[in-house]
Amino acid sequence: MSIKDRGKLKWQPALMLPEYVKLLNDVNKDYYRQVKPILDEYQLEEFENKIHTAMEFSSTVKFTVWEDGFDWEYTGMIHRLDPITNLII
Numbered sequence: 001m002s003i004k005d006r007g008k009l010k011w012q013p014a015l016m017l018p019e020y021v022k023l024l025n026d027v028n029k030d031y032y033r034q035v036k037p038i039l040d041e042y043q044l045e046e047f048e049n050k051i052h053t054a055m056e057f058s059s060t061v062k063f064t065v066w067e068d069g070f071d072w073e074y075t076g077m078i079h080r081l082d083p084i085t086n087l088i089i
Helices: 007-011 018-031 041-056
Strands: 060-067 070-077
Touching: 041 060
Parallel strands: none
Antiparallel strands: 060 070
């Protein structure tokens, strides 16, 4: 005889207030946040050299960018650097 289990569904209340759902999502999001990495001058100079080399030889690059506590990965080619707004295009 097998027991039919509903899994996580049985532990969820039938009616949840939207404020409660938002609070649970915020707590979940805050749990996975990471602290901002601290880079020294040597690491920044090494990154700049790699960026300039990739731009010169039209290589594909993969960036991991810290933004608001989370790491985002971007892959692509570098066309130019904008020194005024500090953007990589």
